[in-house]
Amino acid sequence: MKTISELDNPVGAQISLNMWLICAVCFCVIAVDGFDTAAIAYVAPSLTRLWHLGHAAMTPAFVATSAGAVLGYLASGALVRAVPRRTVIALAMLAFGGFSLLTVMSSGIAVLSVIRFLTTVCLGMVVPAAISIAADSAPDHARAPATIAATTGLSVGAALGGLGSSKLIAGFGWEAVFFAGGLLPILLLPLVWHVLPRNLQETGAPDATHSTADTSSWFREIKSLLAPHHLPETVTVWLVAFFGFLVNYLFVFWTPMLLLSLGFSASNAPLGVAACGLGGIVGNLLLFALATGLGVHRSLIVTISIAMLCIVGFQIGGLERWATLLLIFGVGVGTTSACVGQSALATTLYPAALRTTSVGNAAAVGRMGAILGPSAGGLLISLGISSQHIVLLSCIPLAIVAIVLLVSQRLAGKKQRA
Numbered sequence: 001m002k003t004i005s006e007l008d009n010p011v012g013a014q015i016s017l018n019m020w021l022i023c024a025v026c027f028c029v030i031a032v033d034g035f036d037t038a039a040i041a042y043v044a045p046s047l048t049r050l051w052h053l054g055h056a057a058m059t060p061a062f063v064a065t066s067a068g069a070v071l072g073y074l075a076s077g078a079l080v081r082a083v084p085r086r087t088v089i090a091l092a093m094l095a096f097g098g099f100s101l102l103t104v105m106s107s108g109i110a111v112l113s114v115i116r117f118l119t120t121v122c123l124g125m126v127v128p129a130a131i132s133i134a135a136d137s138a139p140d141h142a143r144a145p146a147t148i149a150a151t152t153g154l155s156v157g158a159a160l161g162g163l164g165s166s167k168l169i170a171g172f173g174w175e176a177v178f179f180a181g182g183l184l185p186i187l188l189l190p191l192v193w194h195v196l197p198r199n200l201q202e203t204g205a206p207d208a209t210h211s212t213a214d215t216s217s218w219f220r221e222i223k224s225l226l227a228p229h230h231l232p233e234t235v236t237v238w239l240v241a242f243f244g245f246l247v248n249y250l251f252v253f254w255t256p257m258l259l260l261s262l263g264f265s266a267s268n269a270p271l272g273v274a275a276c277g278l279g280g281i282v283g284n285l286l287l288f289a290l291a292t293g294l295g296v297h298r299s300l301i302v303t304i305s306i307a308m309l310c311i312v313g314f315q316i317g318g319l320e321r322w323a324t325l326l327l328i329f330g331v332g333v334g335t336t337s338a339c340v341g342q343s344a345l346a347t348t349l350y351p352a353a354l355r356t357t358s359v360g361n362a363a364a365v366g367r368m369g370a371i372l373g374p375s376a377g378g379l380l381i382s383l384g385i386s387s388q389h390i391v392l393l394s395c396i397p398l399a400i401v402a403i404v405l406l407v408s409q410r411l412a413g414k415k416q417r418a
Contacts, residue, residue: 019137019146025195026134026150028188029089033123033130034157034277036100036181040065040116041253041273042165043174045266048257050174051108055257059378060113062253066370068117072124073364077357085129086196093185093192096122101182104175124367127154128360133196135347135359144296147347148288151340155280155332158252162274170267224354225361233349236408237342237358240300241366243397244338247307250373250394251276251331258387262324275325279332280340287337287344296348297409300341304402307334311398314391338401342366369397 044058072092079088099119106112134150135143161177168176225234255272264271283303290299310330319327346358380390 019142021195022137022197023134023146023150025191026130027153027156029093029130029185029192030127030150030153031157031160032093032153032181032185032188033126034154035161035184036096036123036157037065037069037120037154038158038161038252038273038277039100039103039165039177039181040112041256042161042177042270043169044253045256045260045269046169046174047112048260049266053109054382055261056378056382057109058253058257059375060109061116062249062374062378063371064113064117065120065253066249066367066374068120069124070364070367070371072121072126073128073360073367074124075121076125076128077360079125080129080132084198085133086192086198088129089126089133089196090189090192092122092125093189096120096126097182097185099182100178100185103178103181124363128363131343131347131359137197144291144344144348145288147344148284148291148340151343152281152284152288154339155277155284155336157277159274159277159281162270162272162277165270166267166274169270222357222361225350225358230350230354232408232411233345234358236404237345237349237362238365239404240338240345240401241342241362242369243401244335244342244369245366246369246373246376246397247331247394248276248335248339248373249370250377251328251335253374254377254381254390255328257381259324261387262321264321271325272328275328276332276336279329280336282329283333283335283337284340286333287341291344295409296341296344297405300338301402301405303337303341304334304398304405307331308395308398308402310334311391311395315388334398338398339366 040058040061044061047053048055048058076088096119099115099122103112103115103119106115131147131151135147138146161181164180165177168180224230252273255276256269259269259272260266283306287296287299287303290302294302307330310327310333313327313330342362343359346362350358377390380393
């Protein structure tokens with residue numbers, strides 16, 4: 001009898017149950033990744049109080065979290081050429097689950113930052129491989145929706161983690177968050193192993209591992225991404241990724257600390273991450289719904305515009321707590337959809353031979369923005385700049401993303417007419 005991963009899914013066939021099963025598992029994998037990545041933000045208010053630290057003191061741990069993910073994303077493309085993607089995902093999940101459990105041994109920022117770096121190196125290896133499996137499992141017309149559906153796991157994981165962490169921290173302390181983050185990926189491993197395909201052919205996509213000389217090495221694949229016929233797409237995807245991740249992780253990491261300064265308790269501050277994550281879910285659903293009719297470019301412009309309007313709303317003084325959380329929700333609609341949208345752009349703009357590398361490198365570029373965002377936030381906080389002004393400044397990178405998408409859309413239109 002055939003296993004789930006051995007079911008047929010011929011290229012060009014209609015969306016099959018097998019495709020959605022694969023996407024569902026990829027969604028769960030990425031959701032666990034989203035929870036573990038944001039875990040440091042959930043516990044930051046508690047740690048600063050417990051360790052008697054200023055708010056800006058958490059910056060090294062935030063930066064280490066994003067820096068490790070960059071290395072993991074870059075390594076993912078090289079690893080999947082030597083090892084099956086299912087194996088990469090399973091081993092990386094086992095490793096980041098172990099490191100998450102080890103995090104409870106942290107006694108200060110230095111140790112915490114090192115462990116977070118090692119954890120997110122493994123986290124970073126998972127996402128590009130999972131996204132490319134979800135994309136390759138779908139026929140051409142469903143590739144963008146499949147990618148968006150799987151990548152929405154990041155928002156779901158962050159949102160559920162934010163909601164659950166409030167209860168865990170209040171009942172069992174900050175360590176409980178990392179116990180949960182360590183056990184979840186380990187419990188998910190049997191499902192990963194039995195559902196995800198062992199190789200590219202089992203998804204129904206053509207085998208592109210050795211399809212051309214240009215993809216025989218990581219450096220040649222990078223050269224292909226920067227070749228003249230791919231350069232406009234690469235610039236677009238990388239800029240969207242960089243600035244989208246910059247603003248998203250500025251909010252993900254610093255929102256609990258922001259809420260702490262607005263009178264929220266340390267156990268309730270993770271609700272800010274939950275609000276941002278829930279907004280991300282809605283943003284991804286909106287992107288999913290709009291992409292078929294408007295295309296990914298125009299859909300992203302819509303969701304990013306929502307985020308910019310909510311950022312402007314933060315400048316209203318004396319906001320109630322529910323209004324603050326609602327505005328954070330709206331910011332999540334736009335910033336998270338930009339993080340997901342860059343993956344959708346990458347999977348639709350490049351051929352199968354470059355798909356994992358394009359997703360991995362775009363995500364790595366995005367994570368560089370994720371390093372800059374929290375770093376800039378910590379610097380501005382240490383300089384005494386008000387939270388309202390810091391929030392308002394985040395409109396600048398989002399405006400750049402909208403302009404880049406408009407220009408890219410027009411260039412694509414001219415290319416099609418030519």
